[in-house]
Amino acid sequence: MKEFTVCGVQIAPKPNDISYNVGKIKEWAKKAKKLHNPDLIVFPESATTGFTPNMPISEFYNLIDPIPGKVTEEMEKLSKELDAYLVVPMYEKGEQPNVVYNSAVVIGPSEGIIGIYRKTHLFPTERLSAGGWSTPGKEAPVFELPFCKLGVMICYDGDFPELARELVVKGAEVIVRPSALLRSFDIWELTNKARAYDNHVYFVAVNAVGPDAGNNFYFGHSMIINPIAQKLAQARGTEEIIYAKLDPDPIKYVTYGASTPMIFDHVEDRNLEVYKNIMKKSKCPFEPAKRIPY
Template structure:
């Protein structure tokens, strides 16, 4: 990768109002460009808010296929400002009621050069448990003139193997648009771990404000360097975070010190002891049963 500035724009969504959210994003995008940003990331499901209170059929009608009304204005703006944009939105699937929680990497020319569909929908979001989101089945990386970029979405960041998969495919930067419903500690810990474990830049952009489901998002978007050093963090407000991403991000063990880095987590893995690619379940009972019929009982 080469040195460049990345920015995250944490916005409060206008519930279920695609046009209003597009207009808001088009106001904020030039502000990030004015800071020198060449890569701009928006929060999860920017066009509607995360929980819409709609049936999956109603939500399907509200959004669109991609490219379409949920992306075209942002594509035009990316081309106008000659920047890369990661734009998250619910995406229509093949049939009415089939929805993906997606994020699209838009190039400097306004064309969509990468698409990611959330592979780990969160709890009640899962269509198989009465929710509205169908899981994606691919985790790709995308080559750009900035570097190699991978995308995960919110709850995806809780799964170490997904980010490691992207890092092994060559990701230097992983972006994590989110509408996180848990605590700051969960947010910070998973962002730090995914960056540090895999020696990648993590750009995690969280929503602020509320949605139609009565949820409230706390922002605190952050950019973490490959050595775990926090480069930027936002507040609980609509604002921009940004930082310069550098090629020598692993030269030192941590920021503000001269001790040189001498280890590589990816290279130093002892693959002979790993046994993770199989089904599993926590040994402790969940606080509530979100998986009907799944029998979430702790093992003896």
């Protein structure tokens, strides 16, 4: 990894107005470039529509774009214009009717589309099988950028330490978490810090603000966490930009500003013999109010 600057752009998408939201993404990306000259700019989950469509799946399927498509063409132009890498979360039209992925596309100024991550852990309300609209992805890619190896998790994905660990075992140095998260700030902060500290990676969590078409209101508070769980930046509950310069040598000391050397590595120090059952199907020991299957 090389030293680089990342921006999290916390915006309120206009529900289901893709043209408007593409314009807003461009506006805020240009503002981020002018203020902080970032190498990487990250937007919230479903930034082109908002999270909840609040329309029949067939109608929503016809509203959105495939990848590549018109939206990504505009984002490729933007990336090239700004000479910055972009993570643009958007619903993706699948090849089969009514197959919609909750995706994030990684775009480079010279490369164009580098790759796509499709959300693998769908929040219960969005699952197509339960009356929602999204189909889960099946892969956890790590993207090679000139300055880092990048993993992507989307919102509810961040509740699963297994996914973050999978990305890190594959080489990720930075994980971004575009989100439209409604649960408490405590859970948001806890899971962001835990995923960073569990794996000694940088964690860039960018949440939406404002309402979606389902009248859900998102609280923002995007944050950038370093590999020893120190918060480098945090947004408020409004549209704004956060940024941080990421040090390529971040775990020399056990806490920020201290002289005590770091002598452990959570990834290398795993006792793999203990985890033989981790891939078995199971459930928590307590019953939620309702179980919604995939």
